[in-house]
Amino acid sequence: MASIKQDTAQLVPHLFRTEFRKITTHLCHLYGLEYLGEAEDIASETFLAALESWPYKGIPPNPAAWLYRVAKNKAMNRLEQKATRRKVEAQLPAVELEDIPYPEAEGDQLRMLFAICHPALSKETQVTMALRILGGFGLDEIASALFISKETIQKRLYRGRETLKEQGIVLEMPIGIALQERLLQKGIIQKQRRN
Amino acid sequence: MQEYVLIFRHEDGQAVASPEQMQEWMKQTMDWIGTIAAKNKFVSGTGLPFEEAKVVKATDKGLMVTNGPFGDIKETLGGYIIVKADSVEEAVEFAKGSPVLQGIGNSVEVRKIASGDGIH
16 A cells, blocks of 8 residues: 555656656647647646546556546547548548557657757747647746746747648658758757868 | 535636646545545545536526536536535535635535435
């Protein structure tokens, strides 16, 4: 009993840090990056749903799996219709929700990192989006860390999502020269000098 | 022994919480329910999500369905638990421990559940 108590003492913050980004990126992977805002909302609501249930009915044996199931149901109800219509119009293959299990979302997160660090976005927006979407930090936390108001954070996130939509940025790894250029811009790699 | 329902009403049901606040809320609620369950007097309970909430209202123009329970209603229903108690006083004692009551203006309503056995 004592060990269970220890495990649950920081359960919600822990899950928030690890699963918020997985749920968000996975939903974007399934439905498209233009649903980033909706994906974030669904991830947040999923945690609220846990709060409405766990204290009364007990913490489920696999909390992460519980969250995924709830998020998936919410996405089915909210995004499936919209996304299917778009895919039919664009003649894209239909999404099979069961196709990609969540634990494989690691690659999605790297793709998400590239998407939200796209040069079309300002550096400030890139940092804010990374903290929110991949870091799972709350608006208050980001605001106090960057010394700016919560409203500014909200506006940045909103504009960032809109820019991603307008520019038609997709959840994709840049390859070849494009990848090299992106890494050069960030100073992650340096131009090789020829002797 | 009689069953009572303890109904939580929040003045501000839409407050957004940080993960740490969520954790605190969850812990307090579980501890509270735990003390009732330890006496073998907890029956069941649940939270009531605000998401997709609707209100069906009878009006002189017929039935009206609104997104609710927001707008003109100040207090919103956040959840309930059902407990067993020997008296309404005992049920009230349980209610007093609810973490819902840490918010000023919030309330817990204690109502006896009609048992249908004709005794009460």
